[in-house]
Amino acid sequence: MDSLKEDLKKQIIEQLNLEDLQVSDIDDNSLLFSAEGVGLDSIDALELIVLMEKFYGIQVTNPDEGKDAFLTINTMADYIEKKRNQ
C-alpha cells in the first residue's frame, strides 16, 4: 500500500506537470483539490481520470465518482485497491 501511494504521487507529479513538487511535499492526507492542499483544478481532475486508466486500468466514467475517490492520496489508494479486488 505504501509503495502504491508513493507511485501515485510520482505519477501525479509527472502527469500533471507539477514540476515544483517532490513526493515528500504531498502529504497522504492533503486535500488534493484545495488551495491549502495541493491546489489541483478541474482539468487536473480529468488528467487523474486518464491516469487511472493508463496506470491502473480503471475506467472512471462518472466524474462524480471521481470526486470522492480523488479527495486525498489515501482515498485514491483505497479506491484503486477496492477496484483491483473486484
Place this chain on the structure above:
Amino acid sequence: MNFITSCCRITEKNCLINGRIVAHKIEDSPESWFKQLYKHLALEYPKFYKMDMLSQAGFLASEYLKKEYPEFINSYADDEIALLFANQESSADTDIRFKDSYRDHKSPSPSLFVYTLPNIVLGELAIRNKLYGENMFAVLPKFAPDFFLQYGNILLSTGSKALMAGWLGVLDGKVEVSVFLVERDKDNRMPFSEENMIKCFSDQA
C-alpha cells in the same frame, strides 16, 4: 497620442528589456530555457508549469515587463488594459504534442487539449493580472506592425487606455517573442508606430 512605454524581447538565447540583456540562456543547464527565465524572475506561480510553450512565452514576457515597470497594471482599472497578440503558427507547438499524446498513449490528454488554441495565453494573462478588458489573437503570415498599429489604435480610442501587445512566435524550439506596452499620453517614450515596433522586434542588444 499613443506611446510604447516598454518592450521585452525573448529569443532562443536571450531575454532583453528595452534593448538591455537581462537574462542569457545557460546551455549546460538541465533546465529548459523558459524554466530558467521563470526561476530568474523568482516568482511563486506554480500554474506556470501547466502552461504550454506559447502561454509560458507570453507569461514570461509580461512578467519581465511588470518587473521593469511595476506600476503599470495598477495604474489602470481592471477593464482598461487590452490584450492584443498574434503569431504565424497559432497553437501548432501544442497541437503536435496533443496529437502525439493520443497516438502514443491511446487517449487524448485534456490538459494538452486546453492549450490547442492560440488565445489561451490571453486567458492566462487575464487570470494572472485580473484583467477584464478586450482581448484578441490573430494568426498572420508574418510579424505585421501595421496590424498592431491599426488594431491597437482602434482599441485605444474605444475604451481601452493601455495595451499589452506583441508577437509570440513559438514552435518546436523556435522563440521569436516581442511584447510591448502601449499607453496614451506618456510622451517621454517611443511613439507607437510601425517603425518603433520593428525596432522592438529586432532588439538584439
Place this chain on the structure above:
Amino acid sequence: MAVKITGLGIISAIGNTVAENLWSLENSRSGIAPVNYLDSKRALLVGEVKYSNRDLADHLGIKSPPISRTSLLGLAAAREAWGSNRHTKELRSGIISATSVGGMDTTEQFYSHFLDQNNPDYSVLKCHDSGSTTERIAAELGISGYINTLSTACSSGANAIMLGARLIEQGKLDRVLVGGTDALANFTIDGFRSLMIYDENWCRPFDESRTGLNLGEGAAFLLLENDKSIRFSGNVPICCLSGWANAADAYHQTASSPEGTGATMAIQNAIEVSGLSALDISYVNAHGTGTKNNDLSESTAMINVFGDNLPDFSSTKPFTGHTLAAAGAIEAVFSVLAIQHGLIFPNLNYKNPISETGLVPITELQTQQPVLAVLSNSFGFGGNNSSLVFSVHR
C-alpha cells in the same frame, strides 16, 4: 453608429444556403446525426454539413486542389454573401475570417498516411495553417485588400464581425466580408471528449439534465458596407450591426466563472455601444452550448443584465451543433434572419429549467414577432467573451 449589413452567406448542418437554413429553423429540422462524412472511429452525434469534400469542391468549381474542408465551407458561405458584387479600385475591400481548426481536417489524415508511409501527399501541408484558409477564400473570390484571420476559439466569428465593423466605422475600409469557418476534425472531437463535455446524446441547452455539447461544422459570412460602398453597389441594407463588445472572464482556461463576469460585461457593453437599452432587446440568441458550465454561467450573466425583464431567448445549437469559430458568424446570420422575418427560434430539447436560475427559453417557433433588436452571444475558451447587437435597418 450602426454598420449596414448587405449580404449573408451560410453553410451548416441544417442547410447549404441562407434559404435552406431558414427553412430548417422554421420547421424545427435539426442537422445533428451520427458521424457520416468524417472518417471517425466513433459514431458520435455531430452537426455535419451534408456534402462530401469531393462534391463540395466540384460544386464550387475548385480547379486547384488540394484544399481543406475548412476553406471549402468558408468559400461556399463567403461566395453567397459576396453575391454579385463587383470588384473595383474605388473601394477599399477586405475579408476577415476566423477559424480554430484551419486545415487540420486535411492534415490529420495526411499525418496518419505519413506515419504509415502510405503515399503521403505533402502538398496537403500548404493548406494547414489558419491564415492560409482565409487567403485561399480571398484568392478564389478575387479579394486582395485587407485579409485577416482571427483565432479566439468559440468567440472568433463574433470577433471577426466586430473588427470589420470597427474598420468601417473608423474609415479604414469601405466594405468587408466578415465571418468564420471550421470543419469537423477528429482532433477536436477527441479533445472535447477528453474534457468530458461531449454529450453522447443530442444536446439540451439550458435544460437541468444537460451534460455537454455536440460539435458541428460550417461557415457563415456577412457583407458589411459603408455609405460610399452602398452608393456604388446599389445594395439594399438587410439589417444593421449596431453594438459589439469583447471582455475577458479572467477565471479559467476553459471554464466560465460562476458569476458570469466576462459574459455580463460583454453583454452590457455591447448593448451600450448600440445606443439601445436592455429593454429594447427582442430576442437573445444565446451561446448555449449545453455544457453544465456555460449554460449556468450565461444564465447568470443574463439575469445580471436583464434582471426581471429577460427577453425571449434560445440556443440554436441543437440545430447546428457547436460550430466553434464559425458559431459567432452562423448565429449572427440567424439573428439577422430573426429580424428580417419576425421570428424567434426555438430552443430544442428543453424540458426543465436549470435549478439554480429557473430560466425558461422559447421552445416553439414564434412567428410574426416585432423583432427589432437581437443580442447574440459567443463565449470562447480562454475566457474570451463577445456579444453583438443587431437591429432593424430604418
